Amino acid sequence: MGKVVGQLIVGGKRKDGRGFLDMRSPFIVKAGTVQRADGSAYVGIGKTRSIASVYGPQLLHPKHLQEPDRAAMKVRYEMAPFSTTERKRPGPDRRSIEISKVIREALAPVLFLEEFPKAGIELMMEVIQADAGTRVTAINAASVALADAGVPMRDLVSAIAVGRVEGNLVVDLSGEEEAAADAVDMPIAMRAATGEITLLQMDGDASLDEVKKLLELARAACMTIYQAQKAALKERYKVPAEEAEAVAEAAPTEIMEEPAKTAQEGEAGKEGE
Ligand code: ADP
Numbered sequence: 001m002g003k004v005v006g007q008l009i010v011g012g013k014r015k016d017g018r019g020f021l022d023m024r025s026p027f028i029v030k031a032g033t034v035q036r037a038d039g040s041a042y043v044g045i046g047k048t049r050s051i052a053s054v055y056g057p058q059l060l061h062p063k064h065l066q067e068p069d070r071a072a073m074k075v076r077y078e079m080a081p082f083s084t085t086e087r088k089r090p091g092p093d094r095r096s097i098e099i100s101k102v103i104r105e106a107l108a109p110v111l112f113l114e115e116f117p118k119a120g121i122e123l124m125m126e127v128i129q130a131d132a133g134t135r136v137t138a139i140n141a142a143s144v145a146l147a148d149a150g151v152p153m154r155d156l157v158s159a160i161a162v163g164r165v166e167g168n169l170v171v172d173l174s175g176e177e178e179a180a181a182d183a184v185d186m187p188i189a190m191r192a193a194t195g196e197i198t199l200l201q202m203d204g205d206a207s208l209d210e211v212k213k214l215l216e217l218a219r220a221a222c223m224t225i226y227q228a229q230k231a232a233l234k235e236r237y238k239v240p241a242e243e244a245e246a247v248a249e250a251a252p253t254e255i256m257e258e259p260a261k262t263a264q265e266g267e268a269g270k271e272g273e
Contacts, residue, residue: 008177009166016046016174023160023172023221024048029140029228031148031236039149041232043141046174047131052141053124054149060120071116075104077138079127099135106139106159106189106199112152121151131175133161136187139199144229148236156229157198158222159189162214164206169213171221178203184210188218192226195219 008015018024024046034040037053044050060066077099081090092100103125113121123146125138136159143157163170164184165177178185184204190197197215206214239247 008180009168014165014170014174015176020168020170021217021220023224024174027228029144029225029232031144031232037145037149039145039147039151041141041144041148043137043144044129045133045137045172047129048127048133048137049129050125050127050134050137050141052138052145053126054121054142054145054151056121056149057116057119057151060118065120066118069117070113071119071121073104073108073111073113074120074122075100075107075125076123077103077125077127077135079130079134083127083130099138102199102201103135103139103142107142107146107157109196109198110143110154110157110191111146112154115152121146121149132173132178132185133187135159135199136161136189139189140225140229144232147233155191155193156226157189158192158225158229159187159199160218160221160225161185161187162218162221163204164210164214169210169217171217184214186211186214186218188215188222190219190222192219192222 013019016024026044026046028042028044030042032040033042033051034053037055039054041052042049057071060072065072077096078092079088079096081088107123123142125142127134127138139157139159147153147156160171161173163173163178163186164182165173165180166182170177173183173185177183182204184202184206186202186206187199188197189199
């Protein structure tokens with residue numbers, strides 16, 4: 001530690017051309033990407049890509065796994081063997097077991113699990129390409145997939161990694177930035193609308209002042225992500241134009257116009273690369 005890694009930031013710009021507060025691009029959020037699942041989503045940010053699938057809520061078997069007053073939630077985060085530059089050994093390891101646990105804790109506060117006693121909800125997140133920020137990308141996809149599955153939720157959870165690279169506070173670290181010797185990596189998940197934090201981890205040492213500033217940066221980025229998540233769900237459930245016209249003809253006074261999409265919301269609905 002303490003070794004200075006140069007050239008990640010030159011002239012106020014990051015190596016990939018981003019400013020300190022810019023998220024990686026392309027940033028894509030799409031709902032309903034896995035046909036067989038009850039709910040699903042794809043989230044890609046830069047070179048990190050994840051798919052989340054949800055099965056349930058449905059009656060849980062075997063019976064001894066049921067909880068009498070709430071749905072039991074099984075959460076699995078996994079990195080595909082082909083997701084990294086060197087083949088990753090398939091199957092769970094200590095890291096993926098820990099990440100599955102923190103993701104469950106990041107999502108649980110927004111879920112009305114008590115509405116489904118004895119049921120099971122299975123949430124699976126597969127990282128298909130990894131270049132840092134996989135847990136936050138998986139959370140962003142999981143949140144949309146749960147909503148897509150019709151699980152009642154208080155809110156969506158949005159997540160981003162913020163940190164410090166060569167002394168600068170930055171948003172959305174790339175793999176290279178995260179690997180720098182003096183880097184601070186702080187993955188954060190929150191309810192963007194209320195600011196309630198549901199996950200906060202930190203790799204590296206930062207001062208209290210830096211942490212406070214990083215929280216503010218995360219809050220702004222999570223708001224952007226939240227808008228993209230909402231746009232993806234709206235896109236998935238939008239009424240086809242012909243159908244909307246037919247309804248409008250039948251009851252013209254009851255139809256309200258859809259609000260115009262922002263440029264960012266439009267971006268979120270685009271196809272993956
Ligand atoms: P996160 O992906 O949430 O940032 P980590 O900080 O543990 O979580 O991992 C940082 C990055 O290191 C990952 O995104 C991935 O690019 C890489 N990585 C993690 N585990 C492995 C592994 N087993 N093999 C190769 N690369 C890995």
